[in-house]
Amino acid sequence: MKCRVCKQTAAVALPSHHTAFCPACFAAYFARQVERAVHNHRLFTPEERILVAVSGGKDSLALIHQLAGQGYNVTALHLDLGIPNSSGPAREIVAAFCAAHGFTLRVVDPAEMGLSVPEVKAAVKRPICSVCGKIKRHYMNKIAYEEGYDALATGHNLDDEVARLFANTLRWDRDFLGTQGPLLPAQGKFARKVKPLCRLSEFETAAYCFLHDLRHGATACPYSKGASFTGHKKLWEDLEQRSPGSKTAFYEHFLTHGKTAFAPLAHKDREPLQDCRICGAPSNLETCGVCRIREQVFAVKEKAGADLCGQGREAKNSL
Secondary structure (H helix, E strand, O other), rough: EEEOOOOOOOOOOEHHHOEEEEEHHHHHHHHHHHHHHHHHHOOOOOOEEEEEEEEOOOOHHHHHHHHHEEEEEEEEEEEEEOEEEEEEEHHHHHHHHHHHHOOOOOEEEEEEEHHHHHHHHOOOOOHHHHHHHHHHHHHHHHHHHOOOOEEEOOOOOOOHHHHHHHHHHHHOOOHHHHHOOOOOOOOOOOOOOOOOOOOOHHHHHHHHHHHHHOOOOOOOOOOOOOOOOHHHHHHHHHHHHHOOOHHHHHHHHHHHHHHHHHHHHHOOOOOOEEEEOOOOOOOOOOOOOHHHHHHHHHHHHHHHHHHHHHHHHHHHHHO
């Protein structure tokens, strides 16, 4: 197979675009897709400071590497969630990557604040993926807003966006359908959130990392097994195999024709937000969701401590 541009031997085939590229032409193609996303959706400007959430996976590393290559002012933000056999290696990968490429790295450790994922999972009787996502969004927004960054960029790719759009469509969730897209403007204490990889698939970000020799984590989160999000991505991957270009068409047509129908309805009936009495974050209740989660974790710990003390007294009395 030949590269569409230079006619050299192709290294990356893209059935969704009916084309293939050699390494150099693929790099140029990848950069153009990011440039188009930034320009078409007005995500940010070269003068602005961009905080990039970097997990250690292929998407976030490809994102910050590409934005820096285009001359944007980027800072990496990594959240250490205290997940056994996962968070430690991921943090090491991010630290090594940022050191090698000269990126400023900001690390936040929710586990030190009583919010390690294993403890949260034991305390909260809800799907851990949704709770973990809430914690991550809380701290990413907190750092972006309080430290004055112009935008918070995440490595959500086309596959992520399509799976999320599909899930929201299955529920006809007007709030999420009205706000989903590459840009969520800043509002109050919510920082501007952007997704510059929205035009690129998971395969394309993996190819980018491979061709640029970007070492990234490849181990799935041990708590993600059975998540509906993963199932939705598999469904769409099967459809894409049969009908190349389906993912791009579904997402782009939604942004062009569908989102405008839901935008006026998004959060229409939501109560006015207030500042959380504990941390000051925006909340629809007196205490924000993350602080309530932390209170649940502490309550479980206190109960466990009380139970241990009671068992100790019983053992002493039986002697």
